[in-house]
Each structure stands twice: as C-alpha cells, then as structure tokens.
Amino acid sequence: xxxxxxxxxxxxxxxxxxxxxxxxxxxxxxxxxxxxxxxxxxxxxxxxxxxxxxxxxxxxxxxxxxxxxxxxxxxxxxxxxxxxxxxxxxxxxxxxxxxxxxxxxxxxxxxxxxxxxxxxxxxxxxxxxxxxxxxxxxxxxxxxxxxxxxxxxxxxxxxxxxxxxxxxxxxxxxxxxxxxxxxxxxxxxxxxxxxxxxxxxxxxxxxxxxxxxxxxxxxxxxxxxxxxxxxxxxxxxxxxxxxxxxxxxxxxxxxxxxxxxxxxxxxxxxxxxxxxxxxxxxxxxxxxxxxxxxxxxxxxxxxxxxxxxxxxxxxxxxxxxxxxxxxxxxxxxxxxxxxxxxxxxxxxxxxxx
Numbered sequence: 001x002x003x004x005x006x007x008x009x010x011x012x013x014x015x016x017x018x019x020x021x022x023x024x025x026x027x028x029x030x031x032x033x034x035x036x037x038x039x040x041x042x043x044x045x046x047x048x049x050x051x052x053x054x055x056x057x058x059x060x061x062x063x064x065x066x067x068x069x070x071x072x073x074x075x076x077x078x079x080x081x082x083x084x085x086x087x088x089x090x091x092x093x094x095x096x097x098x099x100x101x102x103x104x105x106x107x108x109x110x111x112x113x114x115x116x117x118x119x120x121x122x123x124x125x126x127x128x129x130x131x132x133x134x135x136x137x138x139x140x141x142x143x144x145x146x147x148x149x150x151x152x153x154x155x156x157x158x159x160x161x162x163x164x165x166x167x168x169x170x171x172x173x174x175x176x177x178x179x180x181x182x183x184x185x186x187x188x189x190x191x192x193x194x195x196x197x198x199x200x201x202x203x204x205x206x207x208x209x210x211x212x213x214x215x216x217x218x219x220x221x222x223x224x225x226x227x228x229x230x231x232x233x234x235x236x237x238x239x240x241x242x243x244x245x246x247x248x249x250x251x252x253x254x255x256x257x258x259x260x261x262x263x264x265x266x267x268x269x270x271x272x273x274x275x276x277x278x279x280x281x282x283x284x285x286x287x288x289x290x291x292x293x294x295x296x297x298x299x300x301x302x303x304x305x306x307x308x309x310x311x312x313x314x315x316x317x318x319x320x321x322x323x324x325x326x327x328x329x330x331x332x333x334x335x336x337x338x339x340x341x342x343x344x345x346x347x348x349x350x351x352x353x
Contacts, residue, residue: 016093016102028094036074036098043143044069048136052120063108067099068117069136071109074098082114112243138330169281171257171268172219173211175226177282178253179233180207182246186237193236197229223268230254231266253279 017025046065053062074095075085089095089109096102125131145152169177183201186194200206210222230250241247256278258266 017097028097031094033094033097037100041070041100045139048132052124063113070099086111141328172223174253176210178250179230182233182250185246198233227258227266249282
C-alpha cells in the first residue's frame with residue numbers, strides 16, 4: 001500500500017454539505033465541526049506517517065492519513081468506541097465536514113481502517129522505538145498553543161499513576177480465553193468444521209473444568225492441550241478471520257507464549273522468556289484504567305504499590321496567566337517493569353526528589 005498525500009480537499013457539485021437544506025447547513029457550520037476543520041485538520045502532519053507505507057507508487061494508495069488522525073482525535077474528544085466512530089463518520093454530516101470528506105461518493109473508512117492503522121503504528125514502534133502518534137500529538141499541541149496565544153513561559157509538571165482495571169490472568173487462562181473467543185465467533189458465523197475438542201469450548205462449564213477444577217500438578221498438561229487446540233484452530237481459520245480481533249489476539253498470544261522447534265512441534269515457552277509487554281488479558285483492547293495522582297514518596301516505597309500500579313505518567317503543561325487556560329505539551333511514561341528494575345531506595349529518592 002503506497003502513501004498518498006491529501007494536500008487538497010476540493011468540493012465537487014455533489015458535495016454533501018452544499019446540498020443540505022439552508023437551515024441544516026447553518027446548524028452544521030455553527031457547530032464544533034467548523035473549528036475542527038479549519039484549525040485542527042490543516043495542521044496534521046500527514047507526511048510523518050509516510051514511513052508506514054510502501055514507496056512504490058504503483059501499489060494501492062492508502063486511506064487518507066490526516067482523516068484517520070482527525071478521526072482518532074474526535075474519537076477521544078467524544079469518548080466513542082471504534083464502532084461508534086465508524087457509524088458517526090458514515091451517517092453524521094458533521095463528522096464528514098470535520099474530516100473534509102463530504103465530497104467523497106463513499107466515505108474512505110471501513111470497520112478495519114482504524115485497527116490496521118494502529119497495527120502499522122505498533123509494528124513501527126516495535127522496530128524503531130519511535131511513537132509516531134505521540135510525536136504528532138506534541139506537534140499539534142504546539143500549533144494549538146500558538147493559536148490560543150499561550151506563552152510557553154509558565155509550565156507545570158504533573159505525575160499520574162495508571163492502573164489497569166483488567167483481571168489478572170494466568171497463562172492457561174489467557175490462552176484458553178483467546179481460543180474460546182475465536183471458537184465462539186466461528187460458531188456464531190455458522191462454521192461446521194470444528195472438531196469435538198474445539199466444540200467443547202462452547203460449553204459454559206468447560207472453562208471451569210479446564211482452569212479451576214483440576215489439580216495444580218496437571219497445569220503443564222492442560223497448557224499443552226490448550227496450545228494444541230489453538231494450533232488446530234489457527235490451521236482452520238481463513239485470512240479473513242486472522243484479521244478479526246479474536247483471530248489477531250490468538251495469533252499474538254501464540255507468538256508470545258509458545259515457540260516452534262525444528263520438527264514443527266509447538267511448546268510453551270519458559271516463563272522467563274515471556275516479556276512484560278506480552279498480552280495480559282484478551283480484553284486488553286477494551287479495558288478501563290484507573291488514574292490517580294502520584295503517591296507521596298513514603299507510600300512509593302510500599303510493596304503493595306508495586307503490585308497494582310502499571311505505569312507512571314509525567315505530563316507537562318503550559319499555563320496562561322491567571323490560569324485562564326492550560327495545554328498539555330508533552331508526556332513521558334514508565335511501565336511497571338521499569339520500577340521493578342530500580343535496585344535501591346536511593347534511586348527512588350532520586351526519581352521522586
């Protein structure tokens with residue numbers, strides 16, 4: 001897929017906004033969409049994301065990057081899910097005006113546009129360590145600062161703690177849940193080629209029987225059996241299902257939790273080889289977070305703190321005089337694995353001083 005710049009958005013005679021009734025058009029132009037379209041959309045640096053795509057002009061052009069970035073911003077502003085965002089873009093003229101897609105005969109968004117873009121960002125960050133989306137948000141904050149006429153002389157640093165609200169799962173439960181989710185999806189779509197082992201995942205009592213109602217000594221045997229079921233399921237599904245949420249999570253957890261030897265036999269990895277970045281809960285894409293202020297230094301030393309906090313986020317804001325406005329201009333984060341690497345309380349004192 002080749003990168004295509006979207007430098008000009010020219011309205012045509014069939015533009016949806018031009019053909020609105022005058023009263024409706026007036027309401028749309030007075031809503032939030034005009035400000036977003038005129039102020040936010042033009043300053044999005046789409047060329048920053050050209051590295052995510054092929055440089056071969058003969059390949060299929062990408063979905064407009066500035067429209068995707070704009071859609072992601074709107075999603076966070078209104079607290080929408082991906083499904084709600086897609087419905088709004090397809091059905092709500094205000095979203096189309098904000099993203100300057102009113103002249104498109106068909107909106108350039110599908111149910112996989114956002115997820116594919118996130119996947120490209122994720123793989124690029126894994127390979128280079130560069131978070132393109134973060135860099136773009138910092139670039140936009142500087143543009144907004146100039147527009148709001150906020151001088152960067154008065155700054156404030158805040159620290160937040162972020163804890164996941166997702167359930168902590170064992171390796172077996174993570175693998176089992178990923179297999180069960182995909183089996184249920186295939187069954188819902190009318191798949192008839194599921195063998196007896198895979199059909200067992202459709203039974204409500206099967207999960208408790210596998211995970212909880214057996215001796216701890218049988219854990220490795222149950223883990224191997226679940227991995228074998230996952231292998232059979234991956235051989236069964238098509239490329240279409242591999243790109244669904246359930247399919248992609250199963251592929252990911254198999255890559256993170258297992259390895260294949262020269263004979264093609266798949267076995268579970270030793271625990272020490274599993275990184276902190278591995279999937280901790282299959283509902284990770286929909287999880288909620290608890291955000292708290294950074295605890296005082298004394299509480300930071302508590303062992304309990306290490307158990308449930310997953311990240312420390314430092315945010316830098318520029319403030320307007322008399323606190324009339326504030327704008328986030330930068331942030332940094334440290335995961336729970338970073339804190340566990342601290343070798344002494346002296347290092348903690350240096351960090352929190």
